C-alpha cells in the first residue's frame with residue numbers, strides 16, 4: 001500500500017492529528033530517522049505495517065504522547081530510547097546540563113559524576129557526550145529504568161565511561177564525586193496529574209512527604225558523597241524553592257536558575273564546609 005502526501009493529509013484530518021505526527025509514526029514503522037522525514041515523502045507499507053499505523057493513530061488520539069508510542073525522545077540534541085518504565089526526558093531538565101557546563105568549564109576534566117534517579121540516563125549521558133574524560137555512575141531504584149540508561153550509554157558509545165548501580169538514592173553508593181546531578185520525583189501524591197503525564201511511570205513523578213521526600217533524602221546525604229568544592233545540581237518543582245532552601249543545611253546554595261518560563265527549576269549547591 002502506497003501512502004502519498006494526499007493520503008497522509010487525509011489520515012491526519014480524519015483523526016485530528018497533525019501531518020507531522022503521522023509522518024513520525026510512519027518513520028517509526030518503516031525504521032527511518034523521524035527527524036529527517038519531509039512532508040511529501042511517499043511510504044510503501046505492507047498490510048501489517050498499515051495496521052500498526054492505525055493502531056498507533058488510535059493510541060495517539062487517546063492522548064498517549066507520540067514519544068511514548070515511538071519510544072524515543074530528544075534531549076540536549078540527542079535521541080534517547082525510552083520505555084514504559086522511564087520518564088520521557090523533559091526540555092526543562094536540559095537546564096541541569098547547562099548549569100553543569102557553567103560550573104565545570106574544563107571539557108577535558110576527569111570529572112566523576114553521579115546521576116541520581118537516572119531514568120533514560122539523559123542528564124549524565126548528555127554531559128559525558130560533551131566531556132571526553134568524565135565518568136558517570138548512573139543510579140536508579142528501578143532495574144528496568146537502569147537497563148534503559150545502560151542501553152542508551154551503549155547506543156551513544158559512552159558505555160566505557162559509564163557504570164550502573166541499582167540503589168534507593170545513596171543507600172548502595174560509595175565514593176566521592178565532583179558533581180551529583182538529579183531530577184528526582186517531586187509531585188505530591190494528591191496532585192491531579194494531566195492526562196499525558198499518566199503514561200510516565202508514577203515512581204518517576206510522585207514523591208511522598210507532599211512531593212518533598214526525594215529531595216529530603218538527597219539533600220540530607222549529598223554532602224557525604226561530594227568532594228570538597230563538589231556541586232549538586234538539583235531540579236525542583238515550580239513551588240518548591242522555599243521548602244528546599246529551608247531543608248538544606250549542609251551545602252551552600254550557589255545559584256537558583258529559572259526555566260524558559262521563568263519558573264525556579266534548578267538549584268546549584270556547593271560542598272564547602274569541610
Ligand SMILES: C[S@@+](CC[C@H](N)C(=O)[O-])C[C@H]1O[C@@H](n2cnc3c(N)ncnc32)[C@H](O)[C@@H]1O
Nearest residue numbers: 087089117118119140141142168169183185204
Ligand atoms: C523524574 S525521573 C528523572 C529521570 C531522568 N533523570 C530525567 O531527568 O529524565 C526520576 C527517576 O528517579 C527514580 N527514582 C525514584 N525513586 C527513587 C529512589 N528512591 N532511588 C533512586 N531512584 C529513584 C525513578 O525511577 C526515575 O527514573
